[in-house]
Amino acid sequence: MALKQKITLKHIARELDVSISTVSKALKNSEEIGRDTKEKVQAFAKLYNYKPNNIAISLKNKRTKNIGVIIPDIVHHFFTTVFRGIEKYANAHGYNVIVCVSDESFDKEVINMELLANGSIDGFIMSLSAETQQKDDFNHLKEVTEQGIPIVLFDRVTDDIECDKVIINDFEIAYDAVTMLIKGGRKRIALVTTENYFNVSKKRAEGYWKALKDNGLDLNEDLILKLPYTEVNDAVIDDFFANHQIDAVLCVNEIFAISCMRSAQKKGLRIPEDISFIGFTNGILSKYATPTLTTVEQHGEKMGEVAAQLLIERVESEVDYDEETYTTEIIKARLIERDST
Amino acid sequence: MALKQKITLKHIARELDVSISTVSKALKNSEEIGRDTKEKVQAFAKLYNYKPNNIAISLKNKRTKNIGVIIPDIVHHFFTTVFRGIEKYANAHGYNVIVCVSDESFDKEVINMELLANGSIDGFIMSLSAETQQKDDFNHLKEVTEQGIPIVLFDRVTDDIECDKVIINDFEIAYDAVTMLIKGGRKRIALVTTENYFNVSKKRAEGYWKALKDNGLDLNEDLILKLPYTEVNDAVIDDFFANHQIDAVLCVNEIFAISCMRSAQKKGLRIPEDISFIGFTNGILSKYATPTLTTVEQHGEKMGEVAAQLLIERVESEVDYDEETYTTEIIKARLIERDST
DNA sequence: TATTAACACGAAACCGTTTGCGTAACCTCC
DNA sequence: GGAGGTTACGCAAACGGTTTCGTGTTAATA
Numbered sequence A, B: 001m002a003l004k005q006k007i008t009l010k011h012i013a014r015e016l017d018v019s020i021s022t023v024s025k026a027l028k029n030s031e032e033i034g035r036d037t038k039e040k041v042q043a044f045a046k047l048y049n050y051k052p053n054n055i056a057i058s059l060k061n062k063r064t065k066n067i068g069v070i071i072p073d074i075v076h077h078f079f080t081t082v083f084r085g086i087e088k089y090a091n092a093h094g095y096n097v098i099v100c101v102s103d104e105s106f107d108k109e110v111i112n113m114e115l116l117a118n119g120s121i122d123g124f125i126m127s128l129s130a131e132t133q134q135k136d137d138f139n140h141l142k143e144v145t146e147q148g149i150p151i152v153l154f155d156r157v158t159d160d161i162e163c164d165k166v167i168i169n170d171f172e173i174a175y176d177a178v179t180m181l182i183k184g185g186r187k188r189i190a191l192v193t194t195e196n197y198f199n200v201s202k203k204r205a206e207g208y209w210k211a212l213k214d215n216g217l218d219l220n221e222d223l224i225l226k227l228p229y230t231e232v233n234d235a236v237i238d239d240f241f242a243n244h245q246i247d248a249v250l251c252v253n254e255i256f257a258i259s260c261m262r263s264a265q266k267k268g269l270r271i272p273e274d275i276s277f278i279g280f281t282n283g284i285l286s287k288y289a290t291p292t293l294t295t296v297e298q299h300g301e302k303m304g305e306v307a308a309q310l311l312i313e314r315v316e317s318e319v320d321y322d323e324e325t326y327t328t329e330i331i332k333a334r335l336i337e338r339d340s341t
Numbered sequence C: 001t002a003t004t005a006a007c008a009c010g011a012a013a014c015c016g017t018t019t020g021c022g023t024a025a026c027c028t029c030c
Numbered sequence D: 001g002g003a004g005g006t007t008a009c010g011c012a013a014a015c016g017g018t019t020t021c022g023t024g025t026t027a028a029t030a
Helices: A009-016 A020-027 A035-047 A054-061 A077-092 A106-117 A130-135 A139-146 A170-183 A199-214 A234-242 A254-266 A284-288 A300-316 B009-016 B020-027 B035-047 B054-061 B077-092 B106-117 B130-135 B139-146 B170-183 B199-214 B234-243 B254-266 B284-288 B300-316
Strands: A066-071 A096-101 A123-126 A151-154 A164-168 A189-193 A224-226 A248-251 A276-280 A294-297 A328-331 A334-336 B066-071 B096-101 B123-126 B151-154 B164-168 B189-193 B224-226 B248-251 B276-280 B294-297 B328-331 B334-336
Touching (some): A009 A020, A009 A035, A066 A077, A066 A106, A077 A300, A096 A106, A106 A130, A139 A151, A151 A300, A170 A189, A170 A276, A170 A294, A189 A199, A189 A234, A189 A254, A254 A276, A254 A284, A284 B254, A284 B284, A300 A328, B009 B035, B020 B035, B066 B077, B077 B300, B106 B130, B139 B151, B164 B170, B170 B189, B170 B199, B170 B248, B170 B294, B189 B199, B189 B234, B189 B254, B234 B254, B248 B254, B254 B284
Parallel strands (some): A066 A096, A123 A151, A164 A328, A189 A248, A276 A294, B151 B164, B189 B224, B189 B248, B248 B276
Antiparallel strands (some): A294 A334
């Protein structure tokens, strides 16, 4: 479809028989331009609904007012809430958001970043894909930062890259959750988690261990179930519950928690009388499960807002730090108690 | 943060002592340029990792390779799946996706569209906000199409705008769902829906009516519950179930369905023995509810792909139709039977 | 030897804006 | 009446590419 001619400065200039620069200045209400001319130009521009071309301005300013967001998955409650926070803050500050989904794939992450890094965006907000964390390869991030494009990492971060970061206090909140279970009289507390290369899972596991230790409980490796993040295999979970004496479970996400609850219920256990459950991510599932699930609210929207704020501030700061100083913001998670505990 | 100088054609040209045009052509492997020069330029470009500036290309081509997506909500299973489809297809065809969330607000929808329409995108894919449907005001869409920017509407569409559309067969699938309930022996079938200004809800309601009528059942207005789309008020639902004899419920979304199931369960009804439930949107809730929910799979991802395809084809078609001919693609929904029926 | 075609490259326009600087025209004041 | 100061505007470069057309050099042909 051929675009119909949008009106440009040139058209206005030709029509009013003045120069392009005069039109430009007149529309900006420049002192340089005479009263009459300004009024004439502004009236004409309004009449024909002139809007400056963003692309041309981007080229001139070397600023696109676009933020690139790269997340592993969009059909995922936590990421969507973070995204909402980003979008909200960005929009309120005149920025648009370009989203790319890495689909947990290293290659897609690389490709997406390269695509966007060629002028399309002023900076990145991202959460690392599973594969990237597993490979432990962050050269694509390094290249981007070396080009002077700022990155803000959230949730799934890495120490290998120097940039602003936004995370939750995974260790502490897991510690608190397990401590709460113990205070409630639970002794055989299971942990259902993903592989360790997930930074966050690792920290949550450490919080779990520490809480057990601090309360005089042994760390029983048998009570730790590691599941692939992709597909929940109910048989494995059923097996786990069949072969272990468990009176409480900490799960690193909602789906794991719900699946475990179902398995326990199938086995005839009563929740929370016989067994308690705590999950991560205060999503729709936790709220509507039967029984409702006690869970860790990660304040995703807040994370997104903070991430966007950090990025925009850095993009707009004209200062060129000799020794750049990056901050890591920690969003305090909160335990929401419901019927599963 | 000051951007470090990215390498441009000009740099390469100066360095190799050739003209900018030669460099440009050499990198495009133009026949015009000699073998030696080409190799020299290409090697140099590779060495310094030259990548053309997207913005400059956009300005020249008047094509951004960006798609603007405007949806009412991002923290919503259906919209995220559609988005995933859009993103997937778009990315595979070299397009990026800029997302704006209207938040069900007319004003935000207008502002977002105006912002993006000034050169940032080649076309829109959108689903109308609740407020827009309620106000029945589509001038912002008209303005955009009159500028020659194509729009593809999905799910929440309007007849007032001539453009490509992607919808599901809401009427038929609601008809089928209710018919199934009737065949299962249900007689007092409730409909839990939103206000009528939602195009889709209206069509679903019509399917519901038709199925009742075709099977000799009376349409009982008492058995229709209209809820606000924003917040589910459990008290209202409890009230509804307390005061009506109901043996089956068709809900226009997942949340309504789950909320209703809980209310029925509270009342002591057994699902599906005493009462059956069917919802719309095959999301995470339907899958993990107890009992699992029979639901209408809308194939959101497919919708997204089709929408993206329609848009991209229109954007890339050079033809300027005298009488533009628009298509409305209907994605066939599918009933997924689970334990609630 | 003069004509011409092929080759390899550069100049310049263009996309739409912004902005520093130059300058014509008028005014003012001594 | 010339110096100096405003005022109001235009020119041109710049952002980073693409592309059309022109041209100098060489080699093939008449």
